[in-house]
Amino acid sequence: MTLSHLWCSLTALAPEVSRGHAGDVRPAPRQGGASCRQARTALKSPPETRCAAPCPACLPALPVRVTSVEGASNKMSGAGKRVLIVFAHQEPLRSFNGALKEAAVQALSKQGCQVEVSDLYASTFNPVATRADILGDLKSTESFRYGEETAAAWEKGKLSQDIVNEQKKVQDADLVIFQFPLYWFSMPAIMKGWMDRVLTRGFAYGFPQFYESGPFTKKKALISITTGGMESMYGPTGVNGDINVILWPMQQGMLHFCGFQVLAPQISWSPSFMPEEGRKGLVAMWEQRLASVWQEKTLKFAPLELFDPKKGFVLNDDTVKNLSTKPQGLTVGQHAGKPLPPNNQTKANDASAE
Template identity: 55%
Template structure:
């Protein structure tokens, strides 16, 4: 009897410790490189004991506009509708529409989901509209962030997130000297302004440079590299962001004087968006530990 109870407890502990991965995927074609990258993530992470769930936004026909339709029942102020205020109230009162409720349910299993991967083709230097809508409609005020719970003190600070995407331009074009500009700067609004803002530990992005413009052998090599990375993904260290307690909330969240002093003699600033007028630190949005 005791042995049976011990086994049951062991199974329950194993279940609680199960590793959960959510992939938010945005591509219309099952034959695309993005689909292959998504499938690789599902295959490798499942083989490593993870339970992988995929939100296929196009297949779900996920609504791409943030409107009053996202709230069931009456809104508080129909004459001057404020999406952030109304969705915060809807979250508190359980008045969210079905698709938002479902996506938040996937994330709210916070004790067991350890990483969320966003897989997409880069459109106009950012995510496709349907994925931007996922951010707008799912990561709502109160649920995903608040004035007291954001950045390093954010609601999802115990979870990891990462971007995995394809580009339409070669890597050289996204360099500091390239015509598209430094990819680190391009990524700052997404990785800091959305993911880190909600508290996520942000893993270095997986970038597939211009797969449409390289030979099939090069695409195969890209996928092989992704397979290799996925095998150790759960143990990766996140990118570095300046902690919230380095800022003075009573002075408009400006860097504290002692932080300025610490970096006064350093060559580089803190990070892409907070560089103290210095040279932007290289690859701070691309690699951990730089």
């Protein structure tokens, strides 16, 4: 990749990301060759008609690429299942995230599922965890500890009503889908605030009720995201880094931690730089996947039995010894200084954690 190509790619993507509209149906204004020529002039590069490699500013459209589970069949429907879609986008209808949300509602409803949507922006969900989340007296009068106080409030039925409402939706759901655009290599603040406030201790986790022993072991969870950058930018050699590393805190640290059976993520790469046909293709692939989502295999995480609690919950001696003979790490997080297992957080057929 030439320096001019890198500059053009970042110049094309930066305005969209800074405005927080990664994944909108309406593409950001494309300056095309003009912006590229300006960048090449600033970098004293040759006046080429295109970048040395494809970039969003130069190409009329990106190829339709999506991360999805392969080999699924349509034998099992979701009749009688309950689905919760937690949706975080400011534009519920005229955005690509909105299109994916609506497609999921329709596809799953046709299966006989009961689908409920928590539209966080439309409902003005409060993402800030504060003392106001606990009704009545606190457990401790000395210092405020949010985790301990919300755990006690959950046991006594003293959490604020908006938290109670969301917890009931999660409790009723067989599948929870989180739909949002990738913001700063993570989720929008309002979605993170939902995680902080709704997944309280006692309700969503405890000790030792966590990971595969967590409260939600009979529930499935799936992250569906859109990106501003191309798929190649999120590869092991891409400028943004490996998407598996980005997904790890969300899928391991939030969903799997609470016991969810985590399905492979649905990643819609750079829809803002696609023509309408490309975006329709991404939606169609999402609908096709949802037709058999109930029989999908889950992502693999390192089971608790591999960790030694006497040594501070690190990998036990037998696992470390076995890992020493392997060419790659166990998972994205438990890599033991070895190369990361490819696709550990993006494909359910990865066997690295076995």
